[in-house]
Protein backbone atom coordinates (compact mmCIF):
# COMPACT_ATOMS: atom_id res chain seq x y z
CA UNK A 1 0.00 0.00 0.00
CA UNK A 2 1.12 3.49 -0.65
CA UNK A 3 -0.44 6.77 0.38
CA UNK A 4 0.79 8.58 -2.69
CA UNK A 5 -1.86 10.53 -4.53
CA UNK A 6 0.13 11.30 -7.63
CA UNK A 7 3.08 9.32 -8.83
CA UNK A 8 5.52 9.85 -11.69
CA UNK A 9 7.64 6.83 -12.48
CA UNK A 10 10.65 7.11 -14.79
CA UNK A 11 8.76 9.69 -16.81
CA UNK A 12 10.40 10.84 -20.04
CA UNK A 13 9.53 12.85 -23.12
CA UNK A 14 11.54 13.44 -26.26
CA UNK A 15 10.68 15.84 -29.05
CA UNK A 16 11.95 13.91 -32.01
CA UNK A 17 15.35 12.73 -30.84
CA UNK A 18 15.86 15.52 -28.35
CA UNK A 19 15.06 14.57 -24.77
CA UNK A 20 13.14 17.30 -22.91
CA UNK A 21 12.36 15.27 -19.79
CA UNK A 22 14.31 12.23 -18.64
CA UNK A 23 13.68 9.66 -15.96
CA UNK A 24 11.58 11.83 -13.65
CA UNK A 25 10.30 9.93 -10.63
CA UNK A 26 8.31 11.64 -7.93
CA UNK A 27 5.57 10.86 -5.51
CA UNK A 28 3.12 13.35 -3.99
CA UNK A 29 1.11 12.76 -0.84
CA UNK A 30 -2.53 13.72 -0.87
CA UNK A 31 -2.77 17.44 -0.12
CA UNK A 32 0.89 18.11 -0.78
CA UNK A 33 2.10 21.23 -2.58
CA UNK A 34 5.15 20.54 -4.74
CA UNK A 35 6.97 22.93 -7.07
CA UNK A 36 8.93 22.10 -10.17
CA UNK A 37 11.69 24.71 -10.15
CA UNK A 38 14.39 25.28 -12.72
CA UNK A 39 15.65 27.58 -15.45
CA UNK A 40 13.83 28.13 -18.71
CA UNK A 41 13.98 25.06 -20.94
CA UNK A 42 14.64 22.51 -18.18
CA UNK A 43 11.45 20.56 -18.90
CA UNK A 44 8.94 21.93 -16.36
CA UNK A 45 6.12 22.68 -18.78
CA UNK A 46 6.65 19.42 -20.63
CA UNK A 47 6.30 17.55 -17.34
CA UNK A 48 3.17 19.50 -16.42
CA UNK A 49 1.58 18.94 -19.82
CA UNK A 50 2.12 15.21 -19.41
CA UNK A 51 0.51 15.42 -15.97
CA UNK A 52 -2.47 17.24 -17.45
CA UNK A 53 -2.84 14.67 -20.20
CA UNK A 54 -2.10 17.03 -23.09
CA UNK A 55 0.93 15.02 -24.07
CA UNK A 56 1.90 11.37 -24.13
CA UNK A 57 5.14 10.37 -22.42
CA UNK A 58 7.81 8.59 -24.44
CA UNK A 59 8.74 6.55 -21.40
CA UNK A 60 7.55 5.87 -17.87
CA UNK A 61 4.09 6.41 -16.42
CA UNK A 62 1.87 8.64 -14.29
CA UNK A 63 -0.48 7.26 -11.65
CA UNK A 64 -3.27 8.87 -9.65
CA UNK A 65 -4.47 6.89 -6.64
CA UNK A 66 -2.53 3.92 -7.95
CA UNK A 67 -4.26 3.94 -11.35
CA UNK A 68 -2.13 4.53 -14.46
CA UNK A 69 -3.39 7.58 -16.35
CA UNK A 70 -0.44 8.11 -18.69
CA UNK A 71 2.00 5.77 -20.37
CA UNK A 72 3.57 5.58 -23.83
CA UNK A 73 0.66 3.41 -24.93
CA UNK A 74 -2.33 5.20 -23.42
CA UNK A 75 -3.32 8.55 -21.99
CA UNK A 76 -6.53 9.34 -20.13
CA UNK A 77 -7.73 12.59 -21.76
CA UNK A 78 -7.43 15.86 -19.83
CA UNK A 79 -11.15 16.21 -19.11
CA UNK A 80 -11.30 12.81 -17.47
CA UNK A 81 -8.30 13.18 -15.14
CA UNK A 82 -10.01 15.25 -12.42
CA UNK A 83 -7.31 17.88 -12.72
CA UNK A 84 -7.44 21.66 -13.09
CA UNK A 85 -4.71 23.57 -14.84
CA UNK A 86 -3.85 27.25 -14.66
CA UNK A 87 -1.64 28.91 -17.22
CA UNK A 88 0.45 32.03 -17.30
CA UNK A 89 -2.19 33.72 -19.47
CA UNK A 90 -5.25 33.58 -17.27
CA UNK A 91 -7.55 32.15 -19.93
CA UNK A 92 -10.77 33.21 -18.26
CA UNK A 93 -13.77 33.79 -20.48
CA UNK A 94 -14.08 37.44 -21.45
CA UNK A 95 -17.80 37.25 -22.17
CA UNK A 96 -18.71 35.88 -18.75
CA UNK A 97 -18.83 37.72 -15.43
CA UNK A 98 -16.56 36.73 -12.56
CA UNK A 99 -19.41 34.76 -11.01
CA UNK A 100 -20.22 32.99 -14.28
CA UNK A 101 -16.58 32.15 -14.90
CA UNK A 102 -16.24 30.55 -11.49
CA UNK A 103 -19.59 28.75 -11.70
CA UNK A 104 -18.95 27.32 -15.16
CA UNK A 105 -17.13 24.15 -14.12
CA UNK A 106 -19.70 23.41 -11.44
CA UNK A 107 -22.62 23.76 -13.84
CA UNK A 108 -21.03 21.20 -16.13
CA UNK A 109 -21.08 18.85 -13.18
CA UNK A 110 -24.83 19.04 -12.69
CA UNK A 111 -24.69 20.41 -9.18
CA UNK A 112 -27.90 22.02 -7.87
CA UNK A 113 -28.00 25.75 -8.47
CA UNK A 114 -28.29 26.56 -4.76
CA UNK A 115 -25.14 24.53 -4.22
CA UNK A 116 -23.39 26.25 -7.10
CA UNK A 117 -24.17 29.67 -5.67
CA UNK A 118 -22.95 28.69 -2.26
CA UNK A 119 -19.68 27.24 -3.49
CA UNK A 120 -19.03 30.16 -5.82
CA UNK A 121 -19.65 32.65 -3.03
CA UNK A 122 -17.41 30.77 -0.65
CA UNK A 123 -14.45 30.72 -3.02
CA UNK A 124 -15.00 34.33 -4.06
CA UNK A 125 -14.89 35.28 -0.39
CA UNK A 126 -11.65 33.37 -0.01
CA UNK A 127 -9.99 35.18 -2.92
CA UNK A 128 -11.62 38.47 -1.91
CA UNK A 129 -13.56 38.94 -5.13
CA UNK A 130 -17.12 38.63 -3.88
CA UNK A 131 -17.76 42.32 -4.44
CA UNK A 132 -16.68 41.96 -8.10
CA UNK A 133 -18.90 39.00 -8.85
CA UNK A 134 -20.83 40.79 -11.63
CA UNK A 135 -17.85 42.39 -13.34
CA UNK A 136 -16.40 41.23 -16.64
CA UNK A 137 -12.70 40.28 -16.96
CA UNK A 138 -11.93 43.43 -18.97
CA UNK A 139 -12.98 45.42 -15.91
CA UNK A 140 -10.45 43.68 -13.66
CA UNK A 141 -6.75 44.17 -12.97
CA UNK A 142 -4.25 41.45 -13.86
CA UNK A 143 -4.09 40.26 -10.27
CA UNK A 144 -7.86 40.09 -10.02
CA UNK A 145 -8.06 38.12 -13.26
CA UNK A 146 -5.52 35.65 -11.96
CA UNK A 147 -7.58 35.30 -8.77
CA UNK A 148 -10.62 34.46 -10.90
CA UNK A 149 -8.58 31.81 -12.69
CA UNK A 150 -7.51 30.36 -9.32
CA UNK A 151 -11.05 30.41 -7.96
CA UNK A 152 -12.38 28.75 -11.10
CA UNK A 153 -9.78 25.99 -10.91
CA UNK A 154 -10.20 25.32 -7.20
CA UNK A 155 -13.99 25.53 -6.92
CA UNK A 156 -14.45 22.19 -8.67
CA UNK A 157 -12.19 20.60 -6.03
CA UNK A 158 -9.97 18.76 -8.49
CA UNK A 159 -7.93 15.73 -7.49
CA UNK A 160 -4.85 17.62 -8.59
CA UNK A 161 -4.23 21.29 -9.32
CA UNK A 162 -1.56 22.15 -11.89
CA UNK A 163 -0.14 25.65 -12.29
CA UNK A 164 2.35 26.74 -14.93
CA UNK A 165 4.11 30.00 -14.00
CA UNK A 166 0.76 31.53 -13.03
CA UNK A 167 2.25 34.77 -11.72
CA UNK A 168 4.77 35.68 -14.40
CA UNK A 169 2.47 38.22 -16.06
CA UNK A 170 2.08 40.19 -12.85
CA UNK A 171 4.31 42.96 -11.59
CA UNK A 172 6.72 42.29 -8.73
CA UNK A 173 4.64 43.52 -5.79
CA UNK A 174 1.57 41.67 -6.93
CA UNK A 175 3.58 38.51 -7.49
CA UNK A 176 4.69 38.58 -3.88
CA UNK A 177 1.15 39.09 -2.67
CA UNK A 178 -0.25 36.36 -4.91
CA UNK A 179 2.31 33.73 -3.99
CA UNK A 180 1.24 34.03 -0.34
CA UNK A 181 -2.36 33.95 -1.44
CA UNK A 182 -1.79 30.75 -3.37
CA UNK A 183 -0.38 29.16 -0.25
CA UNK A 184 -3.32 30.42 1.83
CA UNK A 185 -5.74 28.94 -0.66
CA UNK A 186 -3.86 25.70 -0.47
CA UNK A 187 -4.11 25.66 3.31
CA UNK A 188 -7.85 26.24 3.01
CA UNK A 189 -8.59 23.63 0.32
CA UNK A 190 -5.70 21.14 0.65
CA UNK A 191 -5.71 20.21 -3.02
CA UNK A 192 -2.71 18.20 -4.19
CA UNK A 193 -0.79 20.73 -6.25
CA UNK A 194 2.07 20.83 -8.75
CA UNK A 195 3.35 24.36 -9.28
CA UNK A 196 5.79 25.19 -12.05
CA UNK A 197 8.06 28.20 -11.66
CA UNK A 198 11.55 29.46 -12.44
CA UNK A 199 11.41 31.76 -9.41
CA UNK A 200 12.98 30.26 -6.31
CA UNK A 201 11.22 32.63 -3.91
CA UNK A 202 7.84 31.65 -5.30
CA UNK A 203 8.72 27.99 -4.85
CA UNK A 204 9.99 28.53 -1.32
CA UNK A 205 6.95 30.52 -0.15
CA UNK A 206 4.34 28.18 -1.60
CA UNK A 207 5.76 24.67 -1.39
CA UNK A 208 5.99 21.77 0.99
CA UNK A 209 8.69 20.33 -1.24
CA UNK A 210 10.60 21.64 -4.23
CA UNK A 211 11.81 19.59 -7.17
CA UNK A 212 14.82 21.29 -8.71
CA UNK A 213 15.15 20.42 -12.39
CA UNK A 214 18.06 20.93 -14.74
CA UNK A 215 18.25 19.83 -18.36
CA UNK A 216 15.24 17.58 -18.15
CA UNK A 217 16.29 15.80 -14.99
CA UNK A 218 15.66 16.07 -11.27
CA UNK A 219 18.67 17.40 -9.37
CA UNK A 220 17.17 17.32 -5.88
CA UNK A 221 13.83 17.04 -4.12
CA UNK A 222 13.60 18.54 -0.65
CA UNK A 223 11.76 20.91 1.61
CA UNK A 224 12.84 24.56 1.20
CA UNK A 225 15.04 24.67 4.28
CA UNK A 226 16.98 21.50 3.47
CA UNK A 227 17.38 22.57 -0.12
CA UNK A 228 18.90 25.85 0.96
CA UNK A 229 21.10 24.49 3.73
CA UNK A 230 22.18 21.21 2.20
CA UNK A 231 22.25 21.47 -1.58
CA UNK A 232 23.33 18.18 -3.08
CA UNK A 233 24.75 19.55 -6.30
CA UNK A 234 26.55 22.68 -7.45
CA UNK A 235 23.59 23.46 -9.63
CA UNK A 236 21.17 23.45 -6.71
CA UNK A 237 23.50 25.48 -4.51
CA UNK A 238 23.79 28.13 -7.21
CA UNK A 239 20.14 28.16 -8.18
CA UNK A 240 18.60 28.34 -4.70
CA UNK A 241 19.74 31.68 -3.32
CA UNK A 242 23.08 33.36 -3.80
CA UNK A 243 26.23 31.57 -2.79
CA UNK A 244 29.97 31.20 -3.20
CA UNK A 245 30.84 27.90 -4.82
CA UNK A 246 34.42 27.19 -3.87
CA UNK A 247 36.57 24.27 -4.93
CA UNK A 248 38.58 22.97 -2.05
CA UNK A 249 39.92 19.86 -0.46
CA UNK A 250 40.34 18.53 2.97
CA UNK A 251 43.91 18.40 4.25
CA UNK A 252 44.12 17.03 7.77
CA UNK A 253 41.92 19.26 9.84
CA UNK A 254 41.90 22.16 7.37
CA UNK A 255 39.88 22.83 4.25
CA UNK A 256 42.23 24.20 1.65
CA UNK A 257 40.93 26.59 -1.00
CA UNK A 258 43.12 28.14 -3.70
CA UNK A 259 45.18 30.70 -1.77
CA UNK A 260 43.77 30.30 1.74
CA UNK A 261 42.48 27.72 4.15
CA UNK A 262 40.17 27.45 7.13
CA UNK A 263 39.85 24.85 9.89
CA UNK A 264 37.53 22.00 9.00
CA UNK A 265 36.36 22.24 12.61
CA UNK A 266 32.70 21.46 12.80
CA UNK A 267 32.17 21.57 9.04
CA UNK A 268 29.82 18.68 8.31
CA UNK A 269 32.16 17.13 5.80
CA UNK A 270 31.99 13.51 6.85
CA UNK A 271 33.46 11.24 4.23
CA UNK A 272 32.52 13.49 1.34
CA UNK A 273 35.37 13.95 -1.09
CA UNK A 274 34.51 17.63 -0.71
CA UNK A 275 35.56 18.96 -4.04
CA UNK A 276 33.00 21.76 -3.85
CA UNK A 277 31.79 23.84 -0.98
CA UNK A 278 28.93 26.31 -0.79
CA UNK A 279 29.47 29.32 1.45
CA UNK A 280 26.51 31.72 1.61
CA UNK A 281 27.46 35.43 1.46
CA UNK A 282 25.54 36.25 4.63
CA UNK A 283 27.30 33.53 6.66
CA UNK A 284 30.65 35.32 6.35
CA UNK A 285 31.25 38.14 8.84
CA UNK A 286 33.37 41.06 7.78
CA UNK A 287 35.85 42.86 10.05
CA UNK A 288 37.86 46.02 9.47
CA UNK A 289 40.72 44.87 11.73
CA UNK A 290 42.55 41.55 12.15
CA UNK A 291 41.58 39.31 15.06
CA UNK A 292 43.20 40.26 18.38
CA UNK A 293 43.59 36.56 19.06
CA UNK A 294 45.95 35.01 16.49
CA UNK A 295 44.45 31.60 17.19
CA UNK A 296 41.40 32.60 15.17
CA UNK A 297 42.58 30.85 12.05
CA UNK A 298 39.18 31.02 10.39
CA UNK A 299 39.70 34.73 9.77
CA UNK A 300 40.89 35.30 6.24
CA UNK A 301 42.54 38.53 5.15
CA UNK A 302 41.40 40.09 1.88
CA UNK A 303 40.75 43.23 -0.12
CA UNK A 304 37.45 44.67 -1.22
CA UNK A 305 37.26 44.69 -5.01
CA UNK A 306 33.67 45.71 -5.57
CA UNK A 307 30.68 46.74 -3.60
CA UNK A 308 26.99 47.23 -4.29
CA UNK A 309 24.25 48.69 -2.14
CA UNK A 310 21.03 46.70 -2.37
CA UNK A 311 19.09 48.66 0.23
CA UNK A 312 18.46 45.70 2.50
CA UNK A 313 22.15 44.78 2.53
CA UNK A 314 25.57 45.57 1.10
CA UNK A 315 27.19 43.08 -1.16
CA UNK A 316 30.97 43.08 -1.25
CA UNK A 317 33.26 41.14 -3.54
CA UNK A 318 36.46 40.29 -1.71
CA UNK A 319 39.71 38.85 -2.99
CA UNK A 320 41.42 36.82 -0.29
CA UNK A 321 45.10 37.76 0.11
CA UNK A 322 47.30 35.59 -2.11
CA UNK A 323 44.30 34.21 -4.01
CA UNK A 324 42.54 34.84 -7.30
CA UNK A 325 39.17 33.90 -5.86
CA UNK A 326 36.39 36.40 -5.55
CA UNK A 327 34.23 35.83 -2.52
CA UNK A 328 30.84 37.45 -2.10
CA UNK A 329 29.98 38.68 1.37
CA UNK A 330 26.80 40.46 2.35
CA UNK A 331 26.54 42.67 5.41
CA UNK A 332 23.82 44.72 7.07
CA UNK A 333 23.16 48.08 5.35
CA UNK A 334 24.96 50.05 8.04
CA UNK A 335 28.24 48.16 7.69
CA UNK A 336 30.21 50.16 5.16
CA UNK A 337 33.60 49.45 3.64
CA UNK A 338 35.34 51.14 0.76
CA UNK A 339 36.68 49.56 -2.40
CA UNK A 340 40.40 48.68 -1.97
CA UNK A 341 40.01 48.53 1.81
CA UNK A 342 41.73 45.65 3.61
CA UNK A 343 39.30 43.51 5.56
CA UNK A 344 39.08 40.19 7.35
CA UNK A 345 36.47 37.59 6.57
CA UNK A 346 35.32 35.40 9.43
CA UNK A 347 34.28 32.15 7.80
CA UNK A 348 32.40 29.89 10.20
CA UNK A 349 33.37 26.32 9.31
CA UNK A 350 30.03 25.10 10.66
CA UNK A 351 28.26 26.99 7.88
CA UNK A 352 30.36 25.73 5.01
CA UNK A 353 28.21 23.23 3.13
CA UNK A 354 30.08 20.50 1.29
CA UNK A 355 28.40 19.51 -1.95
CA UNK A 356 28.35 15.76 -2.31
CA UNK A 357 26.97 15.62 -5.86
CA UNK A 358 28.98 15.45 -9.03
CA UNK A 359 29.39 17.98 -11.83
CA UNK A 360 26.51 20.29 -12.89
CA UNK A 361 26.93 23.95 -13.68
CA UNK A 362 25.84 26.58 -11.26
CA UNK A 363 22.70 28.27 -12.49
Ligand SMILES: Nc1ncnc2c1ncn2[C@@H]1O[C@H](COP(=O)(O)OP(=O)(O)O)[C@@H](O)[C@H]1O
Pocket residue numbers: 015019020038039040041042043044045046047
Ligand atom coordinates in the same frame (compact mmCIF):
# COMPACT_ATOMS: atom_id res chain seq x y z
N1 LIG B 1 6.93 21.34 -29.09
C1 LIG B 1 8.26 21.24 -28.92
N2 LIG B 1 9.05 20.76 -29.93
C2 LIG B 1 10.38 20.64 -29.76
N3 LIG B 1 11.04 20.94 -28.63
C3 LIG B 1 10.31 21.42 -27.61
C4 LIG B 1 8.89 21.60 -27.70
N4 LIG B 1 8.45 22.08 -26.51
C5 LIG B 1 9.55 22.22 -25.73
N5 LIG B 1 10.65 21.83 -26.38
C6 LIG B 1 12.03 21.80 -25.81
O1 LIG B 1 12.01 20.95 -24.67
C7 LIG B 1 12.78 21.50 -23.62
C8 LIG B 1 11.93 21.70 -22.39
O2 LIG B 1 10.95 22.69 -22.66
P1 LIG B 1 9.88 23.12 -21.57
O3 LIG B 1 9.28 21.90 -20.96
O4 LIG B 1 8.96 24.08 -22.20
O5 LIG B 1 10.80 23.85 -20.48
P2 LIG B 1 10.43 24.87 -19.31
O6 LIG B 1 8.95 24.87 -19.12
O7 LIG B 1 11.17 24.37 -18.13
O8 LIG B 1 10.95 26.21 -19.74
C9 LIG B 1 13.37 22.79 -24.17
O9 LIG B 1 14.66 22.52 -24.62
C10 LIG B 1 12.45 23.14 -25.31
O10 LIG B 1 13.12 23.88 -26.29
Ligand SMILES: [Mg+2]
Pocket residue numbers: 044045046
Ligand atom coordinates in the same frame (compact mmCIF):
# COMPACT_ATOMS: atom_id res chain seq x y z
MG1 LIG C 1 7.60 26.51 -19.19
